Amino acid sequence: MTQEQEYSAMRNNINMLGHFLGETISEAQGSDILELIENIRVLSRNSRSGDDKARSELLSLLSNISTENIIPVARAFNQFLNLTNVAEQYQTISRHHQDKTAQERSIQSLFKRLKEQNVPREQIVQTIEKLLVELVLTAHPTEVTRRSLVHKQVEINKCLSKLEHSDLTAIERHTIERRLLQLIAQAWHTNEIRTQRPTPFEEAKWGFAMIENSLWEAVPTFLRQLNDHAVEHFGYELPLDLTPVRFSSWMGGDRDGNPFVTAKVTAQVLQLARWKAADLFLSDIQNLVDELSITDCTAQFREKYGERSEPYRHVMKGLRTKLKNTLDYYDDLLADRLPKHTKEEIITQDEDLWEPLYDSYQSLTACGMRIIANGLLLDTLRRIRCFGVAFSRLDIRQESTRHSDAIAEITRYIGLGDYSSWTEDDKQAFLIRELNSRRPLVPRDWVPSAETQEILDTCRVIAKQPEGTFSCYIISMARTASDVLAVHLLLKEAGVPYHLPVVPLFETLDDLDASEEVMTQLFNVGWYRGVINNKQMVMIGYSDSAKDAGMMAASWAQYRGQENLVKLCEKLGIELTLFHGRGGTVGRGGAPAHAALLSQPPRSLKNGLRVTEQGEMIRFKLGLPAVAVETLDLYASAILEANLLPPPEPKASWRTVMDELSRSSCDIYRNVVRGDKDFVPYFRSATPEQELSKLPLGSRPAKRNPNGGVESLRAIPWIFAWMQNRLMLPAWLGAGASLRQVMKNAEAKATIEEMCHAWPFFNTRIGMLEMVFSKTDLWLSEHYDQRLVKKELWYLGQSLREQLAEDIKTVLALSGKGQQLMSDLPWIAESIALRNVYTDPLNLLQVELLSRLRQNPEKPNQDVEQALMITIAGIAAGMRNTG
Structure with a gap:
């Protein structure tokens, strides 16, 4: 299909959806309103084409519109745009879509080029095994489409896919078109504007729905494709436990400037995430119960799991029971009830699921049933590695002064003076002394201010969770080494029994320029070097730096900052992960993903990519399984290319x-x-x-x-x-x-x-x-x-x-x-x-x-x-x- 034919196919879909919307409006509002809307549309089209008379008429018409007509007219054009976006998003995954640019950027195309350029196979394999695409879903307030409307738009996409088949009977086509008309009517009769601001808990539910409806299917599909391409070009199979894709979330964890994200909300979101993971894994395990009715297994498997006529089914049924218990357990917690199951009766760790499923995989493969092992069982294993029983890891984010204020309140109470008035050297000396101390700093009977109590409660929530539940603790507006050490001290005081990465977020122009000096000071602290295990994550802020200095100056400061940090960490033997706080817009660091990644400083992606996906861009880039697979392919291809065929050092x-x-x-x-x-x-x-x-x-x-x-x-x-x-x-x-x-x-x-x-x-x-x-x-x-x-x-x-x-x-x-x-x-x-x-x-x-x-x-x-x-x-x- 030529590009012109593709445009034609997309326009035809838009016209069809617009026609169905017109029918809906006519029935709901009357033919007069539809005639007014159509007149506005025609005038708008002619105005865009340079017709000054049409532009003048359009202005006059909308300047004098009656109050009773404004809502239906506004709603009509809003719905037209939503349907246009649906048709456009569908076109990118249509079976007839031939986007040469996207094909050239795909992993398949990259692997061909690597072979042609004789890049050593060993180097390619090593780079694939280090590949990491970690997308961090955030609830930044630009997603204006309600979840109920998003669901209808997904269903419209499915209908467009069915209509693409050329062998439909007249009755089949009529049935699909009727369903489209119903969906558009449902959308029209749904209020597109929320009546209330969503709570952080509701935002988390929106994010979890995105994982459930799209990413759960997309991740194993993408990994299957990646594996097939690697086998085809290099005879290399991905290791079963390789995790090149991961998801984290800020929904329920990002409290920077959001007083509604509390320690209690964070705890509830974590419970909901585990409930949702158990629900989805239960569905997978039930399907495996149905599939794995096989009798053959290895002697080791039989010895470990018992003498059974259907050994795999027996193992799956045991997991099914535990997952049902897990659902009940988190149901009770979310309803504030005492759980009827104990921790021993539920799934709490990834290994609880991974070990029996991995053993089943190994046994099936050894018994000549590789084709069965590489079906749903392999998909489930890959979901465990990607999502885990925590569903998606949570980031905590808080503004730097909230931590320094909390510590200042403590030092004043115990008679050490006002921490906030100390010099940076004095702050660091105090923090290092306390981090090395074995005695607690915070008195047990002390009642702090509500703000400090909230900081301490958040750290205690972290302490109660197993390692791996949280990805990191991000400090927004980080400016000094003491900002990082302060958070480590607060986590220690809360009794966090493991090392949680604390990530400075450098946001303004000055902070980006100072980032190398700040990290140098930190790396010179013996205690700090001892706990980070030579791994460091730093977040680069795009939004506030652009707002502070403009796009051109901000982007150069971001580039220089990354470059300096890469060189510093290379010199000290520290593995650096750069976390990009990008948004969808150019003003917030947005750009086509492939181009943006290949424009990063050389070697800045060698430990993978961590990047925020924000607001409505989550839906556009990850909202449908096929679109999400394409997005993951694009990210992975760009990271591999940046590491194997790096961009030039600037002259x-x-x-x-x-x-x-x-x-x-x-x-x-x-x-x-x-x-x-x-x-x-x-x-x-x-x-x-x-x-x-x-x-x-x-x-x-x-x-x-x-x-x-x-x-x-x-x-x-x-x-x-x-x-x-x-x-x-x-x-x-x-x-x-x-x-x-x-x-x-x-x-x-x-x-x-x-x-x-x-x-x-x-x-x-x-x-x-x-x-x-x-x-x-x-x-x-x-x-x-x-x-x-x-x-x-x-x-x-x-x-x-x-x-x-x-x-x-x-x-x-x-x-x-x-x-x-x-x-x-x-x-x-x-x-x-x-x-x-x-x-x-x-x-x-x-x-x-x-x-x-x-x-x-x-x-x-x-x-x-x-x-x-x-x-x-x-x-x-x-x-x-x-x-």
């Missing part, structure tokens, strides 16, 4: 130019965001930032400090707000202008052109800018200003749009693509063009609704408020990588 001339670009872009960015006295009032009026806090997205408040200004605003709502008005300022401000400034020098211009072609890091940044520019819209952004911003502030928006227009020209000239953004990625360009037709009316409607609400803020109209929330959700769906 000295490239570094010089990047230093200059970084300084220049940071100055330009900060002069606007921090230096212009009108910037904050402009931001608050030109975007729906103030209204965003009313949208019940995630459990976490939008601000760290509810009384603070933009500086206290979280990176996600900061980016989300600019995404809504289509200016997308955080993702580009300073970047293009710095390029123009530096390229005035002919030598620097030649160097930048060389960097574009020869350096993946720089080339990827330019590609990311291009993608952002393709989603901006100067006219829509100007419309927000004219309707919502005071005239005396218009100059700022005008100046930013002029800079954006110049930046687009600069990037197009640099990439050599003439006048057309994304010309080398027509699939993405087509996708954006398709969604613009539905997103534009939501933008225009949003402006009208904001205007009406702000005219009478004391008495807001509930229908207008509800419609505004729907436009926010709809634009997020249209822009896709929103936060």
Whole structure:
């Protein structure tokens, strides 16, 4: 199928789904509403095509829309976008999909290239055995689609898959189309906006549902494919216990700025995770009971598990009983009841499941039944290694000052003075002394403040769990070595009996630049080197560094920081794992996964990849089993390639130019965001930032400090707000202008052109800018200003749009693509063009609704408020990588 035929197939699916939505709207709201919606859609399409008359009519129509029509119109375009996204996501896994770019990036393609380039087999095998893709699912508040609607969208995908068969009878086709119509009607009659903000416990349930509905199937499928490719190209079979894929979660563990994540919530989420793991493994074991009716086994197996006519079935039935007990046990705990089973009667460790299943595998293989062993039994073994009986490991995250405040409260109480006023050297000396001490620091009868009690309670929850339940303890806004040592001391005081990795998260520009010095100080502490076993994880922050300094300066600081840490750890013989706190958007480090990984500093992925998957990107990249398999393949391929065919070390001339670009872009960015006295009032009026806090997205408040200004605003709502008005300022401000400034020098211009072609890091940044520019819209952004911003502030928006227009020209000239953004990625360009037709009316409607609400803020109209929330959700769906 040619690319044009694929576009045609996708458009046909979109048209069919749109037609069914039209039928639903007509039946539910009446033909007059459907006619109004269709008129808006046609005007929007013509407006996008450059018809000024259509644009004027569209503006007039939406500016004068009646209050009773705003909700159905907003809902219609929101649903159109959701269905467009469903059709587009399906197309990527359609049996007819032929994405050459994706094929070139696959593991299959990489293995062919490695053979052609005569890379030694032993080196390839060693690299595969060290492969680790660890995705950390987070509940960052940009997933605007409710779980009930996500489920219906998955079902729509299944229907599209069935319709792709060419041998359907007329009755079969009619049945599938009828089911599609039912699903679309169900979605229409479901409130797309949550009425209440989700709790952290509900967020965890959403994350667990993603694992259950997609990843549980995807992981063994991916590993089977990886094994088949390795056998085909190198005659190498993956070891049974190899774990190249792992999942962790922040849902129920991330308490940074979220007062609703408490020690009690964390304990409940851990119980729910074990219940869910038992439930899914029980299903697998029940199927194995049905499958393994075989009588032959080895003498060793019979000796270990007893003389039985159906030995494997006997073992599976024993596991089935234990798993049922495990479900009952955690049911009781979650309901706050005394468990009727003891710990001895349930499954508590991975080995409880692994050992009998591994023994069964070995016996079946030895008895000539390898084909049976490599079926569901192998899949279950791989699920045990990937997910385990804890289901997904949990990260704890807390802000650094919460720990130092807790220790200061302790030192004041026991008469040692105020820890918070000590120098860094004094803090380190005290912490090291206490870490080496055998006596407790915290008095037993002491009653601390609620904040300190919560920190101590969290550490006690960790202490009660077996090793491996938690991945690590992350310190956000880490700035000093004492920040890390403080957490180790608090964990020691709580009685944690094992070493839990404590991970500093370096976020701002200054903190990234200082990261090497901080880690050097830590590694010079004898106690610290003794407990880490020469393994260290460091988290690199993308959101706050970009918010602090702009995209160009932040990305260079992240690169340099990683590079310095890699060299430091290599010098000291420490295995470094870099944990990337990326989001979906460019302003938060987002980029196509394959390109982003190949643009990392050389050797930075040699111990694997740990990366956050955030908000709506979890659903887009992992929400369907086939899509998740493709995502895992892409990640694994990029890591293997980065380690076996590493990117070039940047030349000295490239570094010089990047230093200059970084300084220049940071100055330009900060002069606007921090230096212009009108910037904050402009931001608050030109975007729906103030209204965003009313949208019940995630459990976490939008601000760290509810009384603070933009500086206290979280990176996600900061980016989300600019995404809504289509200016997308955080993702580009300073970047293009710095390029123009530096390229005035002919030598620097030649160097930048060389960097574009020869350096993946720089080339990827330019590609990311291009993608952002393709989603901006100067006219829509100007419309927000004219309707919502005071005239005396218009100059700022005008100046930013002029800079954006110049930046687009600069990037197009640099990439050599003439006048057309994304010309080398027509699939993405087509996708954006398709969604613009539905997103534009939501933008225009949003402006009208904001205007009406702000005219009478004391008495807001509930229908207008509800419609505004729907436009926010709809634009997020249209822009896709929103936060």
